Amino acid sequence: MGFYSDQILPRFTNLTLGGRAFTKIRRRVASGLSGDVLEIGFGSGLNVPHYPSSVKRVLAVDPATVGRKLAAHRVAASLVPVEYVGLDAASLPLDSASIDHVLITWTMCTIPDVERALKEIHRVLRPGGELHFVEHGLSSDPQVAKWQNRLTPFQRRWAGGCHLNRPIDQLIEQAGFTLSRIDNYYMKGPKPMGYMFEGLATKT
Numbered sequence: 413m414g415f416y417s418d419q420i421l422p423r424f425t426n427l428t429l430g431g432r433a434f435t436k437i438r439r440r441v442a443s444g445l446s447g448d449v450l451e452i453g454f455g456s457g458l459n460v461p462h463y464p465s466s467v468k469r470v471l472a473v474d475p476a477t478v479g480r481k482l483a484a485h486r487v488a489a490s491l492v493p494v495e496y497v498g499l500d501a502a503s504l505p506l507d508s509a510s511i512d513h514v515l516i517t518w519t520m521c522t523i524p525d526v527e528r529a530l531k532e533i534h535r536v537l538r539p540g541g542e543l544h545f546v547e548h549g550l551s552s553d554p555q556v557a558k559w560q561n562r563l564t565p566f567q568r569r570w571a572g573g574c575h576l577n578r579p580i581d582q583l584i585e586q587a588g589f590t591l592s593r594i595d596n597y598y599m600k601g602p603k604p605m606g607y608m609f610e611g612l613a614t615k616t
């Protein structure tokens with residue numbers, strides 16, 4: 413990792429994903445979480461203010477050191493204890509069926525081995541546990557999808573490995589989850605970057 417991806421990108425992400433439109437979505441996606449929650453791609457802790465009081469503790473996974481620094485004030489102010497437990501979602505140092513719910517926001521685009529990560533998430537969730545997610549990914553509109561496929565090689569280079577064209581719903585189902593709710597919509601801005609998958613997936 414170079415200076416740009418280590419130092420600049422996490423700060424840029426903290427600013428852009430900290431905007432009002434994202435905050436509203438974070439609140440929605442975090443609602444209903446309870447017990448022991450695993451947050452994948454914890455980043456700068458932008459979801460911390462939205463954890464419901466029913467959450468007992470949050471176990472955080474993220475490789476970014478600067479993200480931790482940026483998250484420190486949110487973690488310190490949080491009523492819910494946050495514990496860092498790992499660096500890579502594709503290899504979780506947790507027992508099977510030990511987690512009540514998982515939270516993941518705008519991270520599946522970036523995890524190098526996302527299929528393996530989703531299988532790991534499925535493994536550590538207890539039966540009946542839910543994956544709460546919001547992610548950008550492959551549009552259902554072929555015209556937009558064509559641009560997403562064209563732009564992904566550039567996006568990966570400047571945005572830390574981020575793919576614009578991952579079929580998020582399919583990836584979640586392939587890992588063994590049942591999609592219990594899914595909403596697709598575009599956020600404001602260029603369509604190739606803004607096609608969202610928001611919902612809940614259950615480990616049955």
Ligand SMILES: C[S@@+](CC[C@H](N)C(=O)[O-])C[C@H]1O[C@@H](n2cnc3c(N)ncnc32)[C@H](O)[C@@H]1O
Pocket residue numbers: 425429452453454455456457458459473474475476479499500501502516517518519522523524
């Ligand atoms: C676009 S940021 C989103 C951060 C945060 N989830 C949010 O909503 O603000 C993507 C995050 O994924 C993290 N990430 C990248 N590879 C990862 C991996 N293998 N396992 C877990 N997190 C990863 C990055 O360090 C970064 O913090």
